[in-house]
Amino acid sequence: MPKISVTVDGVTNEDDVEPRQLLVHYLRETLGKTGTLVGCDTSNCGACTVHLDGKAVKSCTVLAVQADGSDVLTIEGLAKDGVLHPMQQAFHEKHALQCGYCTPGMIMASIDFVNTNGKSDPTEQEVREGIEGNLCRCTGYQNIVAAVQYAAKTMSSTGA
Numbered sequence: 001m002p003k004i005s006v007t008v009d010g011v012t013n014e015d016d017v018e019p020r021q022l023l024v025h026y027l028r029e030t031l032g033k034t035g036t037l038v039g040c041d042t043s044n045c046g047a048c049t050v051h052l053d054g055k056a057v058k059s060c061t062v063l064a065v066q067a068d069g070s071d072v073l074t075i076e077g078l079a080k081d082g083v084l085h086p087m088q089q090a091f092h093e094k095h096a097l098q099c100g101y102c103t104p105g106m107i108m109a110s111i112d113f114v115n116t117n118g119k120s121d122p123t124e125q126e127v128r129e130g131i132e133g134n135l136c137r138c139t140g141y142q143n144i145v146a147a148v149q150y151a152a153k154t155m156s157s158t159g160a
């Protein structure tokens with residue numbers, strides 16, 4: 001089995017993996033990072049979204065071996081010293097979740113959207129397009145959009 005070295009949430013791990021093992025399964029089953037969820041088997045839902053070298057990816061579309069030498073950030077590495085990331089705080093304050101199943105992936109995708117979009121005041125349309133790869137079955141998206149717009153302001157002022 002191939003050996004990989006992957007830094008996940010700041011910790012470097014060296015593991016033997018099956019060549020066909022998906023990154024999402026490596027994160028969940030080998031490393032116990034169960035905050036990264038599986039919501040479909042069609043690469044549609046985005047519940048498995050993590051950052052791979054700073055970019056949001058659906059970790060069910062990446063093989064663990066492809067992450068060899070990379071830096072992975074999951075929802076579990078987002079808060080620093082007990083302080084929520086501005087996007088986590090915004091989802092909390094704007095009530096942007098109900099069951100919470102989509103939330104980890106939604107937050108990881110939203111952070112990448114804000115970083116890529118670069119604006120402190122993205123429009124509703126920009127936010128909706130930015131997170132269109134992530135599905136939510138509960139919220140109707142209105143509060144999610146509001147949270148992302150709120151976080152974009154905070155992130156631009158704090159540089160988060």
Ligand code: FES
Nearest residue numbers: 039043045046060
């Ligand atoms: S589990 Fe649904 S997109 Fe990855």
Ligand code: FES
Nearest residue numbers: 098102136137138
């Ligand atoms: S909050 Fe339930 S799927 Fe989004």
